[in-house]
Amino acid sequence: MSLRVAILISGGGSNMVALAKSMTGDHPARTVLVLANSANAGGLQKAADMGIETAVVDHRPFGADRAAFEAELTKALFVANADIICLAGFMRVLTADFVNQWQGRMLNIHPSLLPKYKGLNTHARAIAAGDSEAGCSVHLVTATLDGGPVLGQARVPVLPDDTPDSLAARILPLEHQLYPAVLRKFASGDETRVNLSRANPV
Structure with a gap:
């Protein structure tokens, strides 16, 4: 069922x-x-x-x-x-x-490579920090904001001319692949980590 x-x-x-x-x-x-x-x-x-x-x-x-x-x-x-x-x-x-x-039944997708940049304005913060890569994470939700165990991440390079909007636009398609991939495993009882990248998105 x-x-x-x-x-x-x-x-x-x-x-x-x-x-x-x-x-x-x-x-x-x-x-x-x-x-x-x-x-x-x-x-x-x-x-x-x-x-x-x-x-x-x-x-x-x-x-x-x-x-x-x-x-x-x-x-x-x-x-x-x-x-x-x-x-x-x-x-x-x-x-x-x-x-x-x-507890243990709620997932969230967050637009950063947790544990970096919990909260808002994640793409702008990654650019401001000079990070070489950014991405998104799917994690179990706990009472700590964006602090639960990470079940999957997707990564893209941060380009020299990136803006928060351009970076977000490159990450979003990977969000649409990562979250379903994590959910399928999670619903099967498998919490091993999923890792995607733009170069290897599937």
Whole structure:
């Protein structure tokens, strides 16, 4: 029986689409829900067009009450009977209480080579530091922001004329390969690390 995956988004959902499209054939999981924290998230329509159930839990009415917001997230995830959560551009920091409910069952993709550059503005920070390479990481989510065990990374060289936007544009296609590759192994019970690069992307 396939594991049930809920994908949480805040924007256009390009990683969500890559994940959902990968879950076919002999894949051990299937997408059962795409959940956004804003009704304006472009990925909701993409999910609906793919025949995937969608839901919205808007964070704004809850103000600073993160526990109440997360209680509504939990309700939606329980209704979907989710086994695994994939954060795919979900721009809300989750509390330790929520994370602990899903300990060992929640993945995230982050646009840096963790443990470097946790948080925001990762590409600009890599360029400013003079790094020779940058990339993205898929990791298990823990209560420490961007601090869980890394299950996969993809790398690209940082070019002399790179801007944060150009670097992000080169990394994004690898995100769309890395996250599905990690999820397939993870859903099979295999947490060995996946490593990709632009020169060897598959």
